[in-house]
Amino acid sequence: MDLVSPESAKPSWEDQNEPPGVFSTREGASTDSAQCELPFVLPTPGRELGRLTDQAHDHLDKLQQKQDKAFNELMKQVQCSRFHLGSKLNKLTEQTEQSLRNLHTIVSSSKDKFDHEMDTIMKANKTVISTEVDKAKVSIVSELGFMIKQMQIEFQDELQDTQKAFEEKNVELVKCL
Numbered sequence: 001m002d003l004v005s006p007e008s009a010k011p012s013w014e015d016q017n018e019p020p021g022v023f024s025t026r027e028g029a030s031t032d033s034a035q036c037e038l039p040f041v042l043p044t045p046g047r048e049l050g051r052l053t054d055q056a057h058d059h060l061d062k063l064q065q066k067q068d069k070a071f072n073e074l075m076k077q078v079q080c081s082r083f084h085l086g087s088k089l090n091k092l093t094e095q096t097e098q099s100l101r102n103l104h105t106i107v108s109s110s111k112d113k114f115d116h117e118m119d120t121i122m123k124a125n126k127t128v129i130s131t132e133v134d135k136a137k138v139s140i141v142s143e144l145g146f147m148i149k150q151m152q153i154e155f156q157d158e159l160q161d162t163q164k165a166f167e168e169k170n171v172e173l174v175k176c177l
Helices: 045-109 111-176
Strands: none
Touching: 045 111
């Protein structure tokens, strides 16, 4: 399967004054019925194989780009979730600071009240913080699990489509050969 360059593919009877692809009869009489258009590059099994290979590579490149885009979108969602959790943590921090300010007020009023209120506030803060942290953990884990499952499903679908396309191209290649 030698590939022939366009210059070496010119027939010997081609008139050098005519545009490429237009040929005249041997006598030099150029008639409409004697002229014909030839393709610039003739199809060969090698060229067809190259074209099919290029299509397969293009499909794989598109799949990679699609997977990269899906991954980037998932990362944006994770960053957004992280931002929301950060704001929740800031709110909890503000609540804790307010609780501490309240605690200082109580300290000034009485030592006994202080001990009792301190225990109550600390337990409440621990409960609130641990509850919010547990909710955040469960939320993040479930969101990430869902996103990963979705990405796996999409990847499997794309992989099956790619495999089908590759098998079809292989069948075409075998037919071409």
